[in-house]
Amino acid sequence: MPPKMTRRAWLRLGVYGTLLGVGAYAFVGEHRWLRVRRLAFAHSTPCRIVQLSDIHYKGDQAYWRRVIQQVNTLQPDLVCFTGDLVEDANWLPEALEILRHCTAPVYGVPGNHEHWSHAPVDALEAAFEATGGAWLTWQWVDLPDYNLVLIGADEMRLPKAIPELGFRLLLTHYPAHADRLGDQHFDLILAGHSHGGQIRIPFYGAPLLPGKVGPYDRGLFHTPAGPLYVNPGIGTYYINLRFACRPEITVFDLGG
Numbered sequence: 001m002p003p004k005m006t007r008r009a010w011l012r013l014g015v016y017g018t019l020l021g022v023g024a025y026a027f028v029g030e031h032r033w034l035r036v037r038r039l040a041f042a043h044s045t046p047c048r049i050v051q052l053s054d055i056h057y058k059g060d061q062a063y064w065r066r067v068i069q070q071v072n073t074l075q076p077d078l079v080c081f082t083g084d085l086v087e088d089a090n091w092l093p094e095a096l097e098i099l100r101h102c103t104a105p106v107y108g109v110p111g112n113h114e115h116w117s118h119a120p121v122d123a124l125e126a127a128f129e130a131t132g133g134a135w136l137t138w139q140w141v142d143l144p145d146y147n148l149v150l151i152g153a154d155e156m157r158l159p160k161a162i163p164e165l166g167f168r169l170l171l172t173h174y175p176a177h178a179d180r181l182g183d184q185h186f187d188l189i190l191a192g193h194s195h196g197g198q199i200r201i202p203f204y205g206a207p208l209l210p211g212k213v214g215p216y217d218r219g220l221f222h223t224p225a226g227p228l229y230v231n232p233g234i235g236t237y238y239i240n241l242r243f244a245c246r247p248e249i250t251v252f253d254l255g256g
Contacts, residue, residue: 083111
């Protein structure tokens with residue numbers, strides 16, 4: 001007969017089993033478990049905006065196609081992308097081919113990985129324009145149908161002569177940009193970059209964050225420059241792991 005397990009052995013087994021389960025969940029489950037979060041903002045003209053950020057596409061076609069399919073089911077009026085489509089420019093043609101299946105216009109700004117990978121700007125511009133949107137680098141675009149001015153930042157810089165009228169929506173990769181806008185004010189600022197930390201400890205938060213995040217790691221914040229929403233991203237960086245920080249598609253319903 002096998003010997004009876006002691007109470008200490010059962011406890012050790014429980015601890016090890018829990019750690020194994022948490023590890024398996026983080027590596028296998030959560031980093032592809034899409035979440036849709038919805039927020040509403042007052043505006044004179046109804047408009048649905050979907051935000052995507054930090055795809056870090058590395059060849060997982062099935063996942064990226066599923067993201068675009070999910071976006072299409074949400075029936076947005078426009079999609080805003082806040083940087084880091086790829087880490088390696090070799091993956092860019094494939095990532096952009098899938099992006100073209102988005103049924104709403106897609107407007108995007110570069111993240112640090114677009115610069116670091118030397119992703120060709122002409123390819124990005126062509127793909128985003130093919131959706132009816134635009135690749136915005138130090139540019140703004142007026143969308144009169146929605147009484148909306150969409151502003152694209154690159155690095156921590158803004159375009160000049162931004163109109164003061166309408167709903168002013170700023171796209172920037174870096175959350176900390178919100179603290180460097182001086183006396184300018186926006187009705188909504190969308191950012192990414194942080195990944196929400198990818199790993200979050202309950203009741204503590206993210207133990208590690210990249211630079212240019214500041215205190216804005218994930219979610220909605222109120223800043224002197226206006227409300228800031230930091231999307232935790234779709235992909236992962238360095239390791240394919242998320243814990244207590246699901247990948248997110250964010251929906252903003254203006255007016256209506």
